[in-house]
Amino acid sequence: MASFWDAAVREGYEILVTTDSNLRHQQNLADRRLAVVVLLSTSWPRIQQAIPMVIDAIRSAAPGRCTEIDIP
Secondary structure, three states: OOOOOHHHHHOOOEEEEEEEOOOHHHOHHHHOOOEEEEOOOOOOOHHHHHHHHHHHHHHHHHOOOOOEEOOO
């Protein structure tokens, strides 16, 4: 059975944006062809205020790397 990661790449996704701060510890991201951006808040109003930071992180994301964004 194909994994989520394989299916996402097959469908053309390049970046996963998540609020799951444990993902880095649960997955071996170095072997993945997806970049991961972790937002260190689940508060939508706070995330909305930090959209420029999120966009910068997405633009600089690289496959197999995990970038954590501290949302003020």
